[in-house]
Amino acid sequence: MKTCGRRWIPILLAAALALWLPGCQESAPAVGVVPGQKKLVALTFDDGPRRSTTTQLLDGLAERGVKATFFLVGSRLADQEDVIQRMDREGHQIGIHTYDHVLLTGLNQADFDAQVEATRAQLKEILGHNDFLLRPPFGKWDAAVQARAGCPIILWSIDPEDWKDDDVERMVSQALSQTRDGGILLFHDIFASSVEGALRTVDALHAQGYYFCTIEELFAARGITLQPGEVYWNAYP
Template sequence: MKLGNKVKLLAVVCAADVILLGGLCRTVLGNRPVHAAAGNGAWVQEGGETMERAKGLEGKCVALTFDDGPHKECTAQLLDGLKERGVRATFFLMGQNIEGNEELVKRMHDDGHLIGNHSFSHVQLTKAGARSVCQAVDRTSMMIEDITGERPQYMRPPFGDWNEELECDVGMTTVLWSVDSLDWKLRNKNKIVKRVLKDVEDGDIILMHDIFPTSVQAALELVDTLTRQGYTFVTVDELLID
């Protein structure tokens, strides 16, 4: 694990709870800093307490995550490619895109991908009001549960727009990211791949979107390239430590 100047802020703190992941260089639990210990996948909290990396993970691990779907064509192509490669990813679904794509959601679940909540529509949640946010998130969770039989435990707010009040009200584990592919902006497979490969490290969570053909192409090329480099792909629940 490389430790540099880049601080990967992937924790949302609510009361005394904090989420850590493999690529995290530093976060804060209350007033107590937590530092990554290079090379052994553990974190040493000031005072000597050690928090282990998620059990069963060995070598370099990375999580591919996709927002804004499902998309009838792009998500289907992505699921095909991931299945061919034996890779599982994490999908943060937007409620308004689920209707009509129920079979894709079921397929995600059956293929072993982790399904999370991306609210019902792509709005800034901190400006929507806690009651409206909770209703939108709950509506999306119910849609996912009706299809898969499982209620999602993880969510990613649109734009990463979040705060501690919403975290406590919604009651779900919030997952942000450490590598932003900017696929929505670049819309070019080679540029997306180059950007991610430049920044990716052990333990990273990569942000992509499964609603653009170029994103699907880039994601599958990234899987092939990073696999050759010795990376294992995991879902965010395998990477995160509560």
């Protein structure tokens, strides 16, 4: 991925300084990501962007110093270019969640391209790079999806089912009960209750000593190279 090296330069420099400066690691912010750091979680969001809720979420993540991965729907990108550029500028990772949020299984090549490649082209035009992951809607994939993806396929291991209702207490409790080191946490940034639930989950997991990172950072920290067409649920140690 083209941005991988650029994003890791500050991290590697910080790690090097930690070897030379006594106490450096102890005084680092709790939200930093260090290669080999324990208790990492990748926070991910599907179905956006939606200007009102996604902007609120980005503000909350910025306040907490947290980086996330956003899987975007192509039909929602129009007139949201500034929101998407902000995601990228603030260090969040961006992925594809198809154009119309449809099942990818069973599609022919032309229909697959209309869902995935068309969204990829839109994002490339907006951001100027082409290193996007794929999350198939509903977590459904098959051999044809793997063959056509052209990038790693990312699922999840922690699901608070925030789409089911607006019960923030339930979704936070459910997320916390499923979280373990190396997990991938799924929320949706198109519901106000999901934004609240996600930020409260972040605060609770910070209190438990978890660090948050993008999908790219999570797997790199565990020495795993993401491969096109391969499916990943977690980076458990």
